[in-house]
Amino acid sequence: MERNGVIKLIPRSAVPRQHTPLKSRFVFKVKRDAEGTPTRFKARWVAKGFSQRPGIDFDQTYAPTPAAKTILTVLAVSLQRQHQLHQLDFKSAYLQADLKEELYMELPPHFTDIGDGAQRYAGKVCRLLKPLYGLKQAGRAWAKKLHTFLKTNGWAQSNVDACLFTKLHDDGQRTWIITYVDDLIISGSSERHIRACKQQIKESFEAEDLGPLTWYLGLHLTSPADGVLHIAQTQAINDIVNDYNLAAAASVSTPMRVGIDASSISEQPDRRLPFRNLVGSLLYLGQPHETRLTRSTASPLPMTVTVWLLATVTCCVTAM
Known part of the structure; x- marks a missing residue:
């Protein structure tokens, strides 16, 4: 976290008097594939955002997510027009956003008990440089950064759903993007444009190309030769x-x-x-x-x- 510019360790005495360091903790999660098989065991360090003070530690918090009808409509139109559906996953998405507020945070409980922690971290707290998971404004900060990037690069944001973006290419082909926090769906008839879209995003963000869409928000999607999209x-x-x-x-x-x-x-x-x-x-x-x-x-x-x-x-x- 320190190497990646998410936090900066400082002496507790350096925290301004008007700021109270937030508490933190670890959250553990098992990531599974479409068959329910564990694929990753994650330990995420999060802030206890419930102790944040409005107007001091955060301001606005709303972050848009796409409506279920938007997702299903794009899937249906993509199937009808024989578009390819691909997916990207942003790694630690919130940590790639920008934090405008000045925030400080305690190290997680028992962290100083590990290795040389007692000597290295004694009397230290963190100055947050990125919106850590758990902060009330973290989701909004990430959505703002991603959506601003897309609009800057020629993607038009829908007036109906803020998480739906379209791009009309010079050859008349059209590509759609749906953003859902750290998951992104790309729909398009041109494999070349889909590859270019992925490359453009991966040049600015740390993201994993998951290939054709098969697993999304707990839905297992298959599109066999009968032209019907099956959702399980x-x-x-x-x-x-x-x-x-x-x-x-x-x-x-x-x-x-x-x-x-x-x-x-x-x-x-x-x-x-x-x-x-x-x-x-x-x-x-x-x-x-x-x-x-x-x-x-x-x-x-x-x-x-x-x-x-x-x-x-x-x-x-x-x-x-």
Whole structure:
């Protein structure tokens, strides 16, 4: 972090009186491929942004992300026009952005216990030079840098979705880009223009070329010879099955029994059931494709929620 210009170690006594160093911690995550197989084990050092003071440590925080309908529309148009779909992944995206605020941060707990840490880092804190993960403004800073770069290089930003960009080339060919934090989709009919786009981005940012689009935001995408784009969420569904112990649940075709008398059900929810977790899991699963299940899950009635919710979770395992 120090070598890459993300932080600068300074004596604690050098921190201006009006600034309070933020706390920090490590977050561990397992990255998986389309089959759910672990591919990387990540340890990310993050700031505890909840302690930031508005107007002093940060100002604006909003960072755009593309609507699910935008992503699906671009995928559908690309398929209809026989475009190629490729993907780039920005490495430690936030750390490639610029931080305008003056911020200081503590070293993570027990960091000085490792190796010669006690001697090297005693009495030191960090001056943040880049928007570390966890800062309230980090996402906005990254989006601003990436979007400014694209617009400067001839990409037109959509008036409908701030994360959709298009470029009309001299030969009449058109290329689309969708940005989603550190993931980027490129759609175009010309392989030459796609290669040029990748090269231009990689000259200014540290990014990995992931090739043809097959795995995006938990979606497994395949486009066989029949001209139909198949989208699967096998891993996400398996996670829900495991989290809520539904592996032995029987498959059903409807969420609940026909003719059930909902008025006889108590309006008080069963506190033993994790209602919010269940609803959130279903809504997240249904984001890419609005269905009868997701519309109902978004606004369940108090009288029917107890029976309906568990039935819907079980049903969605096979229906979605």
